[in-house]
Amino acid sequence: MCSNIVKIGLVAAPGVTEKIAQHLKKELPELLASHFTEDKKWQIETIIDPLTGSAETVQKIFRKISDYQNNNEWQYTIGLTDLPIIRNGNAVAFDINSGNGASLISIPAYGWRPIKKRLQRSILGIIEAINEDNKSTMTQTQDKSEEQLNAQFPFSNLVTTTEYFEDTNSQHTLYYVSSNTKGSFRLISGMTFANNPFNMLKSLSNVVAIAFTTGAFGIVFTTMWNLSFVYSAWRMLLIMLAAILGMMVWIIVAHNLWESSKESNNKQITMLYNLTTTLTLTVSIVFYYLILFCLFLLASLVVLPSGYLGQTLQLNGPANFITYINLAWFATSISTVAGAIGAGLNNESQILESTYGYRQKQRYQKMNEDEKERAEREEDAQDEIKAKKQESEAKAKEYNN
Known part of the structure:
Protein backbone atom coordinates (compact mmCIF):
# COMPACT_ATOMS: atom_id res chain seq x y z
CA MET A 1 0.00 0.00 0.00
CA CYS A 2 1.34 3.45 -0.93
CA SER A 3 2.42 5.52 2.03
CA ASN A 4 0.48 8.55 0.81
CA ILE A 5 -2.86 6.69 0.77
CA VAL A 6 -4.95 7.01 3.94
CA LYS A 7 -7.79 4.53 4.29
CA ILE A 8 -10.89 5.33 6.32
CA GLY A 9 -13.43 2.61 6.99
CA LEU A 10 -17.08 3.48 7.62
CA VAL A 11 -19.06 0.67 9.27
CA ALA A 12 -22.73 1.59 9.08
CA ALA A 13 -26.04 0.12 10.12
CA PRO A 14 -28.60 -0.75 7.39
CA GLY A 15 -31.25 1.83 6.50
CA VAL A 16 -30.89 5.60 6.87
CA THR A 17 -27.36 5.27 8.26
CA GLU A 18 -26.34 3.23 5.22
CA LYS A 19 -27.50 6.03 2.90
CA ILE A 20 -25.56 8.58 4.95
CA ALA A 21 -22.42 6.42 4.65
CA GLN A 22 -22.78 6.28 0.85
CA HIS A 23 -22.98 10.09 0.70
CA LEU A 24 -19.92 10.39 2.93
CA LYS A 25 -18.00 7.99 0.71
CA LYS A 26 -18.48 10.34 -2.25
CA GLU A 27 -17.91 13.67 -0.51
CA LEU A 28 -15.39 13.05 2.28
CA PRO A 29 -12.19 12.53 0.20
CA GLU A 30 -12.30 16.04 -1.27
CA LEU A 31 -13.15 17.61 2.08
CA LEU A 32 -10.34 15.74 3.86
CA ALA A 33 -7.84 16.67 1.17
CA SER A 34 -8.71 20.36 1.49
CA HIS A 35 -8.66 20.28 5.30
CA PHE A 36 -5.37 18.43 5.84
CA THR A 37 -2.46 20.08 4.07
CA GLU A 38 -0.33 16.92 3.82
CA ASP A 39 0.05 15.37 0.37
CA LYS A 40 -2.27 12.47 1.09
CA LYS A 41 -4.85 10.62 -0.95
CA TRP A 42 -7.91 9.77 1.12
CA GLN A 43 -9.73 6.54 0.37
CA ILE A 44 -13.14 5.80 1.92
CA GLU A 45 -14.43 2.23 2.24
CA THR A 46 -17.85 1.28 3.57
CA ILE A 47 -19.19 -1.89 5.15
CA ILE A 48 -22.81 -2.42 6.15
CA ASP A 49 -23.19 -4.52 9.27
CA PRO A 50 -26.48 -5.18 11.14
CA LEU A 51 -24.59 -5.35 14.45
CA THR A 52 -23.84 -1.63 14.23
CA GLY A 53 -27.55 -0.96 14.44
CA SER A 54 -28.66 -3.74 16.77
CA ALA A 55 -26.16 -4.19 19.62
CA GLU A 56 -27.55 -2.95 22.91
CA THR A 57 -24.06 -2.14 24.19
CA VAL A 58 -21.36 -0.22 22.31
CA GLN A 59 -18.71 -2.72 23.46
CA LYS A 60 -20.07 -5.32 21.02
CA ILE A 61 -19.92 -2.79 18.20
CA PHE A 62 -16.34 -1.81 19.07
CA ARG A 63 -15.19 -5.42 19.00
CA LYS A 64 -16.69 -5.83 15.53
CA ILE A 65 -15.34 -2.61 14.02
CA SER A 66 -11.90 -3.36 15.49
CA ASP A 67 -11.94 -6.64 13.57
CA TYR A 68 -12.80 -4.75 10.39
CA GLN A 69 -9.98 -2.31 11.08
CA ASN A 70 -7.40 -5.07 11.46
CA ASN A 71 -8.62 -7.10 8.47
CA ASN A 72 -8.79 -4.17 6.06
CA GLU A 73 -5.71 -2.24 7.23
CA TRP A 74 -7.68 0.96 7.81
CA GLN A 75 -5.88 3.88 9.45
CA TYR A 76 -9.19 5.18 10.80
CA THR A 77 -12.36 3.22 11.49
CA ILE A 78 -15.62 5.02 12.22
CA GLY A 79 -18.84 3.24 13.12
CA LEU A 80 -22.13 4.94 12.26
CA THR A 81 -25.09 3.73 14.30
CA ASP A 82 -28.72 4.80 14.39
CA LEU A 83 -28.94 3.59 17.98
CA PRO A 84 -29.03 5.99 20.92
CA ILE A 85 -25.91 5.67 23.07
CA ILE A 86 -26.58 6.45 26.71
CA ARG A 87 -23.84 6.39 29.33
CA ASN A 88 -24.56 7.29 32.96
CA GLY A 89 -27.83 8.88 31.89
CA ASN A 90 -26.17 11.10 29.26
CA ALA A 91 -26.68 11.09 25.49
CA VAL A 92 -23.31 10.22 23.96
CA ALA A 93 -22.52 11.70 20.53
CA PHE A 94 -19.00 10.32 19.98
CA ASP A 95 -17.07 7.46 21.51
CA ILE A 96 -13.36 7.14 20.64
CA ASN A 97 -11.36 4.07 21.62
CA SER A 98 -7.99 5.47 22.70
CA GLY A 99 -6.37 2.05 22.25
CA ASN A 100 -6.76 1.67 18.48
CA GLY A 101 -8.44 4.92 17.40
CA ALA A 102 -11.68 3.22 16.37
CA SER A 103 -14.63 5.55 16.96
CA LEU A 104 -18.40 5.41 17.02
CA ILE A 105 -20.87 8.15 16.07
CA SER A 106 -24.47 8.06 17.24
CA ILE A 107 -26.52 9.65 14.45
CA PRO A 108 -29.62 10.31 16.63
CA ALA A 109 -27.54 12.56 18.93
CA TYR A 110 -27.48 15.18 16.16
CA GLY A 111 -31.24 15.60 16.29
CA TRP A 112 -33.33 16.51 13.25
CA ARG A 113 -31.97 17.56 9.85
CA PRO A 114 -29.72 18.87 8.44
CA ILE A 115 -26.88 16.61 9.59
CA LYS A 116 -24.83 15.77 6.48
CA THR A 139 -3.70 21.07 25.19
CA GLN A 140 -4.16 24.03 22.86
CA THR A 141 -4.30 21.70 19.84
CA GLN A 142 -6.65 19.34 21.65
CA ASP A 143 -8.97 22.24 22.34
CA LYS A 144 -9.13 22.84 18.57
CA SER A 145 -10.60 19.38 17.87
CA GLU A 146 -13.06 19.73 20.76
CA GLU A 147 -14.13 23.11 19.40
CA GLN A 148 -14.65 21.54 15.97
CA LEU A 149 -16.87 18.81 17.45
CA ASN A 150 -18.73 21.24 19.70
CA ALA A 151 -19.61 23.45 16.73
CA GLN A 152 -21.70 20.64 15.24
CA PHE A 153 -24.16 20.79 18.14
CA PRO A 154 -25.74 24.25 18.14
CA PHE A 155 -27.62 25.31 21.30
CA SER A 156 -25.84 22.53 23.22
CA ASN A 157 -22.45 21.91 24.81
CA LEU A 158 -20.45 18.71 24.57
CA VAL A 159 -18.67 17.47 27.67
CA THR A 160 -15.65 15.18 27.38
CA THR A 161 -14.91 12.35 29.79
CA THR A 162 -12.55 9.37 29.78
CA GLU A 163 -13.62 5.92 30.94
CA TYR A 164 -12.07 2.46 30.93
CA PHE A 165 -14.07 -0.26 29.16
CA GLU A 166 -13.24 -3.78 30.30
CA ASP A 167 -14.71 -5.38 27.16
CA THR A 168 -12.33 -3.49 24.88
CA ASN A 169 -9.53 -3.39 27.46
CA SER A 170 -8.81 0.27 26.72
CA GLN A 171 -9.64 3.85 27.63
CA HIS A 172 -12.49 5.54 25.78
CA THR A 173 -13.05 9.25 25.27
CA LEU A 174 -16.77 10.05 25.38
CA TYR A 175 -18.36 13.25 24.08
CA TYR A 176 -21.86 13.71 25.46
CA VAL A 177 -24.46 16.47 25.56
CA SER A 178 -24.12 18.34 28.85
CA SER A 179 -27.86 18.90 29.37
CA ASN A 180 -29.98 15.77 29.88
CA THR A 181 -33.06 17.63 28.63
CA LYS A 182 -31.38 18.82 25.44
CA GLY A 183 -29.72 15.43 24.99
CA SER A 184 -33.06 13.60 25.27
CA PHE A 185 -34.72 16.03 22.88
CA ARG A 186 -31.92 15.53 20.35
CA LEU A 187 -32.11 11.75 20.68
CA ILE A 188 -35.88 11.55 20.22
CA SER A 189 -35.94 13.95 17.25
CA GLY A 190 -32.92 12.21 15.70
CA MET A 191 -34.45 8.78 16.16
CA THR A 192 -37.67 10.07 14.59
CA PHE A 193 -35.66 11.21 11.56
CA ALA A 194 -34.05 7.75 11.40
CA ASN A 195 -37.54 6.20 11.45
CA ASN A 196 -38.37 8.22 8.30
CA PRO A 197 -42.00 9.22 9.00
CA PHE A 198 -42.49 10.18 5.34
CA ASN A 199 -41.82 6.55 4.40
CA MET A 200 -44.53 5.56 6.88
CA LEU A 201 -46.85 8.09 5.23
CA LYS A 202 -46.76 6.02 2.01
CA SER A 203 -48.56 3.17 3.74
CA LEU A 204 -51.47 5.51 4.55
CA SER A 205 -52.26 6.19 0.89
CA ASN A 206 -55.30 3.92 0.73
CA VAL A 207 -56.53 5.34 4.05
CA VAL A 208 -56.47 8.77 2.41
CA ALA A 209 -58.49 7.40 -0.51
CA ILE A 210 -61.15 5.82 1.70
CA ALA A 211 -61.31 8.83 4.03
CA PHE A 212 -61.70 11.24 1.12
CA THR A 213 -64.39 9.09 -0.47
CA THR A 214 -66.30 9.03 2.83
CA GLY A 215 -65.96 12.75 3.44
CA ALA A 216 -66.66 13.77 -0.17
CA PHE A 217 -70.00 11.98 0.04
CA GLY A 218 -70.77 13.85 3.27
CA ILE A 219 -69.96 17.39 2.14
CA VAL A 220 -72.89 17.44 -0.30
CA PHE A 221 -75.35 17.19 2.61
CA THR A 222 -76.48 20.22 4.59
CA THR A 223 -75.95 18.52 7.97
CA MET A 224 -72.18 18.79 7.63
CA TRP A 225 -72.49 22.39 6.41
CA ASN A 226 -74.57 23.40 9.42
CA LEU A 227 -72.40 21.59 11.98
CA SER A 228 -69.17 23.06 10.61
CA PHE A 229 -70.79 26.51 10.69
CA VAL A 230 -72.17 26.40 14.25
CA TYR A 231 -69.23 24.61 15.91
CA SER A 232 -66.77 26.86 17.69
CA ALA A 233 -63.06 26.80 16.90
CA TRP A 234 -62.34 25.05 20.21
CA ARG A 235 -64.83 22.29 19.44
CA MET A 236 -63.36 21.84 15.97
CA LEU A 237 -59.86 21.69 17.46
CA LEU A 238 -60.98 19.09 19.99
CA ILE A 239 -62.54 16.94 17.24
CA MET A 240 -59.32 17.20 15.20
CA LEU A 241 -57.11 16.15 18.14
CA ALA A 242 -59.45 13.27 18.96
CA ALA A 243 -59.34 12.08 15.34
CA ILE A 244 -55.53 12.23 15.16
CA LEU A 245 -55.09 10.55 18.55
CA GLY A 246 -57.64 7.88 17.71
CA MET A 247 -55.90 7.04 14.44
CA MET A 248 -52.52 6.90 16.19
CA VAL A 249 -53.80 4.52 18.87
CA TRP A 250 -55.46 2.35 16.22
CA ILE A 251 -52.20 1.96 14.28
CA ILE A 252 -50.17 1.21 17.43
CA VAL A 253 -52.63 -1.38 18.75
CA ALA A 254 -53.47 -2.97 15.39
CA HIS A 255 -49.81 -3.52 14.50
CA ASN A 256 -48.38 -4.09 17.97
CA LEU A 257 -45.92 -1.20 17.74
CA TRP A 258 -45.65 -0.58 21.49
CA GLU A 259 -42.56 -2.09 23.10
CA SER A 260 -43.14 -3.83 26.44
CA SER A 261 -40.77 -2.69 29.20
CA LYS A 262 -41.23 -6.06 30.95
CA GLU A 263 -39.43 -7.89 28.15
CA SER A 264 -36.66 -5.30 27.83
CA ASN A 265 -33.18 -5.38 29.34
CA ASN A 266 -32.92 -1.61 29.16
CA LYS A 267 -36.09 0.22 30.19
CA GLN A 268 -34.66 3.63 29.26
CA ILE A 269 -33.98 2.49 25.69
CA THR A 270 -37.46 0.96 25.49
CA MET A 271 -39.01 4.24 26.64
CA LEU A 272 -37.04 6.07 23.91
CA TYR A 273 -38.28 3.57 21.32
CA ASN A 274 -41.91 4.13 22.34
CA LEU A 275 -41.58 7.91 22.43
CA THR A 276 -39.96 7.82 19.01
CA THR A 277 -42.71 5.60 17.60
CA THR A 278 -45.33 8.01 18.94
CA LEU A 279 -43.58 11.06 17.49
CA THR A 280 -43.01 9.32 14.14
CA LEU A 281 -46.69 8.45 13.90
CA THR A 282 -47.66 11.99 14.93
CA VAL A 283 -45.60 13.51 12.12
CA SER A 284 -46.98 11.02 9.57
CA ILE A 285 -50.60 11.48 10.61
CA VAL A 286 -50.34 15.29 10.73
CA PHE A 287 -49.11 15.29 7.12
CA TYR A 288 -51.85 12.81 6.23
CA TYR A 289 -54.37 15.17 7.85
CA LEU A 290 -53.03 18.19 5.92
CA ILE A 291 -53.21 16.33 2.61
CA LEU A 292 -56.77 15.28 3.32
CA PHE A 293 -57.69 18.83 4.38
CA CYS A 294 -56.35 20.28 1.12
CA LEU A 295 -58.33 17.72 -0.88
CA PHE A 296 -61.58 18.56 0.96
CA LEU A 297 -60.99 22.29 0.65
CA LEU A 298 -60.46 21.96 -3.09
CA ALA A 299 -63.50 19.67 -3.46
CA SER A 300 -65.80 22.00 -1.50
CA LEU A 301 -64.67 25.05 -3.50
CA VAL A 302 -65.36 23.23 -6.77
CA VAL A 303 -68.60 21.44 -5.85
CA LEU A 304 -70.39 23.98 -3.63
CA PRO A 305 -71.30 27.41 -5.10
CA SER A 306 -70.67 30.16 -2.58
CA GLY A 307 -74.09 31.75 -3.15
CA TYR A 308 -76.02 28.55 -2.60
CA LEU A 309 -73.92 27.66 0.47
CA GLY A 310 -74.47 31.13 1.95
CA GLN A 311 -78.22 30.94 1.27
CA THR A 312 -78.50 27.51 2.92
CA LEU A 313 -76.62 28.72 6.01
CA GLN A 314 -78.85 31.85 6.06
CA LEU A 315 -75.94 34.23 5.62
CA ASN A 316 -76.38 37.79 4.40
CA GLY A 317 -74.47 36.97 1.23
CA PRO A 318 -72.29 34.34 -0.41
CA ALA A 319 -70.18 32.07 1.84
CA ASN A 320 -66.67 33.37 2.42
CA PHE A 321 -63.40 31.47 2.37
CA ILE A 322 -63.49 30.89 6.17
CA THR A 323 -66.76 28.98 5.76
CA TYR A 324 -65.10 26.67 3.25
CA ILE A 325 -62.10 26.20 5.56
CA ASN A 326 -64.37 25.22 8.47
CA LEU A 327 -66.27 22.79 6.26
CA ALA A 328 -63.03 21.16 5.03
CA TRP A 329 -61.67 21.07 8.59
CA PHE A 330 -64.77 19.33 9.94
CA ALA A 331 -64.95 16.89 7.02
CA THR A 332 -61.27 15.99 7.47
CA SER A 333 -61.70 15.19 11.16
CA ILE A 334 -64.83 13.10 10.67
CA SER A 335 -63.45 11.19 7.67
CA THR A 336 -60.13 10.54 9.47
CA VAL A 337 -61.97 8.46 12.06
CA ALA A 338 -64.03 6.68 9.42
CA GLY A 339 -61.02 6.05 7.21
CA ALA A 340 -58.91 4.70 10.06
CA ILE A 341 -61.61 2.27 11.16
CA GLY A 342 -62.57 1.10 7.69
CA ALA A 343 -59.20 0.79 6.00
CA GLY A 344 -56.20 -1.47 6.26
CA LEU A 345 -52.71 -0.20 5.65
CA ASN A 346 -51.43 -0.22 2.10
CA ASN A 347 -48.08 -1.67 3.12
CA GLU A 348 -47.83 -2.95 6.67
CA SER A 349 -44.09 -3.60 6.36
CA GLN A 350 -43.45 0.13 5.82
CA ILE A 351 -45.14 0.88 9.15
CA LEU A 352 -43.12 -1.80 10.92
CA GLU A 353 -39.83 -0.79 9.30
CA SER A 354 -40.36 2.74 10.61
CA THR A 355 -40.04 1.56 14.23
CA TYR A 356 -36.85 0.78 16.09
CA GLY A 357 -38.14 -2.36 17.79
CA TYR A 358 -39.04 -4.07 14.52
CA ARG A 359 -35.76 -3.10 12.86
CA GLN A 360 -33.88 -4.47 15.86
CA LYS A 361 -35.67 -7.80 15.58
CA GLN A 362 -35.03 -7.96 11.83
CA ARG A 363 -31.33 -7.19 12.30
CA TYR A 364 -30.93 -9.77 15.04
CA GLN A 365 -32.70 -12.31 12.83
CA LYS A 366 -30.34 -11.48 9.96
CA MET A 367 -27.34 -11.79 12.29
CA ASN A 368 -28.56 -15.15 13.60
CA GLU A 369 -29.09 -16.42 10.05
CA ASP A 370 -25.59 -15.29 9.05
CA GLU A 371 -24.14 -16.87 12.17
CA LYS A 372 -25.98 -20.12 11.44
CA GLU A 373 -24.72 -20.15 7.84
CA ARG A 374 -21.18 -19.46 9.02
CA ALA A 375 -21.40 -22.27 11.58
CA GLU A 376 -22.70 -24.65 8.91
CA ARG A 377 -19.84 -23.73 6.56
CA GLU A 378 -17.32 -24.29 9.35
CA GLU A 379 -18.92 -27.63 10.18
CA ASP A 380 -18.82 -28.68 6.53
CA ALA A 381 -15.17 -27.65 6.36
CA GLN A 382 -14.37 -29.65 9.47
CA ASP A 383 -16.22 -32.67 8.09
CA GLU A 384 -14.26 -32.36 4.84
CA ILE A 385 -10.97 -32.15 6.73
CA LYS A 386 -11.97 -35.14 8.85
CA ALA A 387 -12.96 -37.14 5.76
CA LYS A 388 -9.65 -36.34 4.06
CA LYS A 389 -7.76 -37.31 7.21
CA GLN A 390 -9.60 -40.63 7.44
CA GLU A 391 -8.95 -41.27 3.76
CA SER A 392 -5.28 -40.49 4.23
CA GLU A 393 -5.07 -42.78 7.27
CA ALA A 394 -6.80 -45.56 5.33
CA LYS A 395 -4.32 -45.23 2.45
CA ALA A 396 -1.39 -45.21 4.85
CA LYS A 397 -2.72 -48.33 6.58
CA GLU A 398 -3.25 -50.06 3.24
CA TYR A 399 0.30 -49.13 2.17
CA ASN A 400 1.80 -50.51 5.40
CA ASN A 401 -0.08 -53.78 5.00
Missing part, protein backbone atom coordinates in the same frame (compact mmCIF):
# COMPACT_ATOMS: atom_id res chain seq x y z
CA LYS A 117 -22.46 18.75 6.67
CA ARG A 118 -22.28 18.53 10.46
CA LEU A 119 -21.41 14.84 10.21
CA GLN A 120 -18.63 15.55 7.74
CA ARG A 121 -17.10 18.18 10.03
CA SER A 122 -17.50 15.82 12.99
CA ILE A 123 -15.41 13.20 11.20
CA LEU A 124 -12.74 15.85 10.63
CA GLY A 125 -12.79 16.62 14.34
CA ILE A 126 -12.59 12.94 15.28
CA ILE A 127 -9.58 12.37 13.00
CA GLU A 128 -7.88 15.43 14.51
CA ALA A 129 -8.64 14.14 18.03
CA ILE A 130 -7.17 10.71 17.19
CA ASN A 131 -4.04 12.30 15.69
CA GLU A 132 -3.62 14.52 18.74
CA ASP A 133 -4.00 11.55 21.06
CA ASN A 134 -1.40 9.56 19.10
CA LYS A 135 1.07 12.46 19.05
CA SER A 136 0.34 13.54 22.64
CA THR A 137 0.26 17.16 21.53
CA MET A 138 -0.34 20.22 23.62
